[in-house]
Amino acid sequence: MRHETRKATRQVNQNEGLIFEKSSAGKAAWKLPPLDVPEVDASKLLGSSERKDLGNMPEVSEIEIIRHFTRMSTWNYAIDLGMYPLGSCTMKYNPRVNEAVACVEGIANGHPYQPEKISQGAMQILKTLTECLIEITGMDAITLQPAAGAHGEMTGLLMVRAYHHSQGRPRKKVLIPDSAHGTNPATAAMVDYAVENLKSDSRGMVDIAALEAQMSEDVAALMLTNPNTLGVFEQEIHKIADILHAKGGLLYMDGANMNALVGKVRPGDFGVDVMHLNLHKTFSTPHGGGGPGSGPVAIKKKLEAFLPTPILITKPDGTLGFDYNRPQSVGRVRAFYGNFGMFVRALAYIQANGPDGLRQTTEDAVLNANYIRKGLEGAYDLPYSTATMHEVVFSDKVQAKKGVRTMDIAKRLIDYGFHPYTTAFPLIVPGALMIEPTESESKEEMDLFIEAMKSIAAEVEEDPKIALDAPHSTRVSRLDETAAARKPILRWKPAV
Amino acid sequence: MRYLPKSPADREAMLKAIGLRSVDELFAPIPAEYRLSRDLKIPRQMAESEIVDYFRQRSRENGEGYTSFLGAGAYSHYRPVIIESLISRGEFLTAYTPYQAEISQGTLQSIFEFQTMICELTGMEVANASMYDGSTAAAEAVMMAVRLTGRRSVVVARSLHPEYREVLATYATHQGMPLSVAGFGEDGRLNLAELGKAITSETACVLVQSPNFFGTIEDASAIAGIAHKHGAMLVVSIAEAVSLGIVEPPREADVIAMEAQSFGVPLGFGGPHCGVIATREKNVRQMPGRLAGQTVDRQGRRGFVLTLATREQHIRREKATSNICTNQALVALMVNIFMTVYGKVGLKELAKQNLAKAAYAAGQLAKHGKVLFAGTPRFNEFVLQTAEDPHAINSRLLEHKVIGGLSLKKFYPELGNAALWCCTELTTRSAIDTAAGLVAEGKRQVSSPKQEADIEEVTR
Numbered sequence: 001m002r003h004e005t006r007k008a009t010r011q012v013n014q015n016e017g018l019i020f021e022k023s024s025a026g027k028a029a030w031k032l033p034p035l036d037v038p039e040v041d042a043s044k045l046l047g048s049s050e051r052k053d054l055g056n057m058p059e060v061s062e063i064e065i066i067r068h069f070t071r072m073s074t075w076n077y078a079i080d081l082g083m084y085p086l087g088s089c090t091m092k093y094n095p096r097v098n099e100a101v102a103c104v105e106g107i108a109n110g111h112p113y114q115p116e117k118i119s120q121g122a123m124q125i126l127k128t129l130t131e132c133l134i135e136i137t138g139m140d141a142i143t144l145q146p147a148a149g150a151h152g153e154m155t156g157l158l159m160v161r162a163y164h165h166s167q168g169r170p171r172k173k174v175l176i177p178d179s180a181h182g183t184n185p186a187t188a189a190m191v192d193y194a195v196e197n198l199k200s201d202s203r204g205m206v207d208i209a210a211l212e213a214q215m216s217e218d219v220a221a222l223m224l225t226n227p228n229t230l231g232v233f234e235q236e237i238h239k240i241a242d243i244l245h246a247k248g249g250l251l252y253m254d255g256a257n258m259n260a261l262v263g264k265v266r267p268g269d270f271g272v273d274v275m276h277l278n279l280h281k282t283f284s285t286p287h288g289g290g291g292p293g294s295g296p297v298a299i300k301k302k303l304e305a306f307l308p309t310p311i312l313i314t315k316p317d318g319t320l321g322f323d324y325n326r327p328q329s330v331g332r333v334r335a336f337y338g339n340f341g342m343f344v345r346a347l348a349y350i351q352a353n354g355p356d357g358l359r360q361t362t363e364d365a366v367l368n369a370n371y372i373r374k375g376l377e378g379a380y381d382l383p384y385s386t387a388t389m390h391e392v393v394f395s396d397k398v399q400a401k402k403g404v405r406t407m408d409i410a411k412r413l414i415d416y417g418f419h420p421y422t423t424a425f426p427l428i429v430p431g432a433l434m435i436e437p438t439e440s441e442s443k444e445e446m447d448l449f450i451e452a453m454k455s456i457a458a459e460v461e462e463d464p465k466i467a468l469d470a471p472h473s474t475r476v477s478r479l480d481e482t483a484a485a486r487k488p489i490l491r492w493k494p495a496v
Numbered sequence: 497m498r499y500l501p502k503s504p505a506d507r508e509a510m511l512k513a514i515g516l517r518s519v520d521e522l523f524a525p526i527p528a529e530y531r532l533s534r535d536l537k538i539p540r541q542m543a544e545s546e547i548v549d550y551f552r553q554r555s556r557e558n559g560e561g562y563t564s565f566l567g568a569g570a571y572s573h574y575r576p577v578i579i580e581s582l583i584s585r586g587e588f589l590t591a592y593t594p595y596q597a598e599i600s601q602g603t604l605q606s607i608f609e610f611q612t613m614i615c616e617l618t619g620m621e622v623a624n625a626s627m628y629d630g631s632t633a634a635a636e637a638v639m640m641a642v643r644l645t646g647r648r649s650v651v652v653a654r655s656l657h658p659e660y661r662e663v664l665a666t667y668a669t670h671q672g673m674p675l676s677v678a679g680f681g682e683d684g685r686l687n688l689a690e691l692g693k694a695i696t697s698e699t700a701c702v703l704v705q706s707p708n709f710f711g712t713i714e715d716a717s718a719i720a721g722i723a724h725k726h727g728a729m730l731v732v733s734i735a736e737a738v739s740l741g742i743v744e745p746p747r748e749a750d751v752i753a754m755e756a757q758s759f760g761v762p763l764g765f766g767g768p769h770c771g772v773i774a775t776r777e778k779n780v781r782q783m784p785g786r787l788a789g790q791t792v793d794r795q796g797r798r799g800f801v802l803t804l805a806t807r808e809q810h811i812r813r814e815k816a817t818s819n820i821c822t823n824q825a826l827v828a829l830m831v832n833i834f835m836t837v838y839g840k841v842g843l844k845e846l847a848k849q850n851l852a853k854a855a856y857a858a859g860q861l862a863k864h865g866k867v868l869f870a871g872t873p874r875f876n877e878f879v880l881q882t883a884e885d886p887h888a889i890n891s892r893l894l895e896h897k898v899i900g901g902l903s904l905k906k907f908y909p910e911l912g913n914a915a916l917w918c919c920t921e922l923t924t925r926s927a928i929d930t931a932a933g934l935v936a937e938g939k940r941q942v943s944s945p946k947q948e949a950d951i952e953e954v955t956r
Binding site for chain 2: 016018019020023028029030032035036037038039040042045046047048049050051054055056057058059060062065066068069070072073074075076077078079080081084086089091093094095097099100101102103104105106107108109110111112113114115117118119120121122124125128131132135136147148149150151153154158161181182183185186187188189190191192195232233235237238262263264265266269270278280286287288289290291292293294308309330331332333334335336337338339340341342344348350351352353354355356357358359360361363364366367368370371374375386387389410411414419420425439440441442443445469471474475476477478479480481483484485488489490491492
């Protein structure tokens with residue numbers, strides 16, 4: 001390796017097979033207490049429904065399980081190890097007090113059907129978080145039920161549909177900018193709306209003239225991410241809202257990028273009618289290797305009647321309860337009340353920050369993205385020069401001349417001790433490098449990142465093969481995804 | 497703010513490097529009239545000790561120290577300590593979705609093992625990496641059957657969890673999927689004659705739960721026979737995963753939609769839990785959600801990647817099999833560790849204890865009421881019908897810090913004074929005896945206004 005890698009050093013890493021390959025009959029990691037009721041004859045109670053064999057389930061000891069998962073864990077990159085600059089993913093620090101309070105007895109072990117009388121603690125958490133999120137978004141009401149962002153989008157569009165239906169006509173289509181997340185069109189399809197693409201202008205913003213031309217009384221809503229996936233704030237947001245509202249349409253905001261706005265500006269104030277939040281992005285609940293998430297949907301008053309059931313209410317005696325009698329509701333989108341454990345974590349995050357902390361967080365997130373933009377300008381092509389909020393999008397235009405694409409640069413970044421940025425998204429930037437540092441990165445960490453990215457750019461000029469063959473320092477080299485998809489092996493099978 | 501790693505001098509230096517004088521300039525793109533010039537009206541910044549105190553206080557107001565006989569889709573089982581030790585490792589907890597396979601092999605191999613064990617337990621050939629929960633997994637499994645059969649209507653068992661039915665109804669509303677409901681018979685299982693009448697040549701699938709909402713085990717092969725004869729699929733929802741240790745899985749099903757919360761996931765007042773879908777290999781391209789697959793690297797070494805992504809929203813957009821993106825990965829890891837701890841023998845022994853406890857409880861409570869569907873095989877739940885209103889019984893039990901069975905008056909008014917009781921390996925004989933004794937006390941009349949008020953309070 002020609003260039004210095006200050007952030008990372010290779011070290012010995014344990015090998016570990018599949019758990020099934022360690023299994024042998026008679027090993028066990030469990031022990032049940034003696035049964036204090038009479039034993040039963042399963043074959044008598046269950047008859048032909050009795051199961052005799054559990055197939056290839058493993059038999060291993062406790063120490064083997066600890067080592068198995070600990071060894072595997074060391075093969076992962078994580079926020080706890082370093083900067084995770086995935087654009088639109090908001091990989092920020094996951095505070096440990098959040099985890100601690102989520103494990104407190106009555107919170108971790110509360111049953112969703114325990115009587116309301118002894119559920120006041122959980123309901124108080126729901127209520128306080130609800131109030132905080134309503135204040136942060138500037139909206140009027142909220143449902144916490146959706147289990148993730150995409151689930152929130154579905155819930156939001158169901159309410160949009162119900163609203164228009166109540167106005168006499170559910171309308172036919174949803175406008176979605178070409179820079180949008182893939183979940184937006186997929187969601188619209190689930191709610192039976194046709195998707196109509198909306199072009200961005202040369203600044204990377206919604207093309208106001210195009211919107212005006214495409215807006216009609218068949219349009220139910222515009223699904224807008226703001227700041228959009230280029231990290232650009234839609235400066236003419238008031239015009240966008242006006243154009244929609246003039247024809248009776250609604251403005252849906254995908255809140256994936258809310259980390260750029262908290263405490264500085266409220267979507268409810270700039271004309272948004274319905275929006276979802278991702279508690280696992282903006283509000284610090286851990287990504288956990290892909291979930292769980294939580295996707296609350298905040299709405300304006302005119303959509304309140306359509307919220308999923310149940311909703312939280314304060315009863316005449318002052319105690320909290322659930323109201324299931326909501327005749328205009330879109331219905332339930334999930335059993336019980338949502339990913340409650342994530343509500344606990346999000347509230348703990350809000351409490352740890354307070355109004356001043358949340359504002360400083362947003363400022364630091366935007367400052368970090370602009371610092372990286374400044375640091376990498378010149379080394380990488382910047383397709384849109386519009387002001388950057390919390391994330392910045394470069395392209396591989398310069399490097400592509402040497403045959404090196406965004407994915408290659410990303411893979412090389414791994415050797416420098418960083419997780420890659422988001423590659424090849426948004427779709428409006430060919431060969432995109434989408435970088436979101438979040439507020440959690442120190443100046444030192446970002447200086448190392450900028451140094452690494454510049455070093456890769458220099459390598460590409462001198463010897464493109466380094467990036468093309470990257471990563472060089474991981475336990476496995478580039479994996480054959482094509483082969484994986486062509487002949488899928490989706491489970492382990494014993495050797496015959 | 498203690499989570500932010502910058503000194504005022506750092507911020508100054510960074511602003512200078514960018515060429516700005518103040519941080520306000522960074523927010524200039526936001527039209528001035530919308531910029532917030534005041535503090536958000538939320539609680540002030542709190543110390544860690546204050547946050548811990550706050551949640552401990554809420555915990556004390558939330559059923560701490562009660563003995564519970566509640567199940568109904570959320571089950572209280574013992575969670576081996578190592579689950580929390582292992583999932584707390586930052587490398588699992590704070591990692592993103594494993595799109596960058598070379599630095600995500602830990603998460604990917606773990607998902608591959610999860611998929612394998614779910615296949616072993618359900619008797620299916622492929623399983624995905626997880627869905628939000630059992631209710632949404634069931635709805636998505638039905639939509640999958642609609643795509644696979646090219647038909648649109650669905651027959652749903654009334655013995656399916658009522659909230660799962662509600663979720664399916666929400667999902668189905670705008671997809672042109674007519675739903676019809678088939679009731680249950682005297683044996684507490686799907687009424688096959690009603691199913692025979694409801695099913696048509698337009699039926700995409702039949703959706704049942706087994707063990708069903710009443711805890712009784714459905715005759716999956718008979719139902720599959722009827723469904724398949726009409727060219728429809730059988731989708732089976734499993735809400736109590738521990739049953740798979742002793743109850744034969746519905747091998748005749750085409751799709752299984754599970755809730756795996758029982759495998760080491762806290763009740764957590766209803767979430768996060770862990771849904772998962774399993775099916776036959778030939779159906780995999782219509783399956784929603786992420787899948788981990790085995791492959792090799794450039795040196796031929798075994799490794800794992802997320803695969804068949806062309807089904808998913810980030811590639812196919814409006815033509816995707818589902819809009820699902822984030823799933824329940826960390827919860828699936830809990831499930832994975834739980835399945836590994838109990839394994840081939842432990843899961844069976846664990847399930848047997850559940851069977852024994854529920855059998856004992858049903859025997860004791862039957863002395864003071866009628867256990868419905870008594871002759872039908874069941875797992876760890878049963879329905880007790882009483883002369884007294886179950887809300888009255890529960891309000892009496894609550895005074896003794898016991899949460900009785902779930903009243904079915906809201907969901908199944910036709911069953912009268914009935915409640916759904918659940919016992920797991922954690923339910924002690926003395927708790928069962930205490931509860932039975934308190935149920936027995938109901939033979940005296942409930943009369944005082946205070947008692948009436950208490951009853952009101954436990955009614956949901």
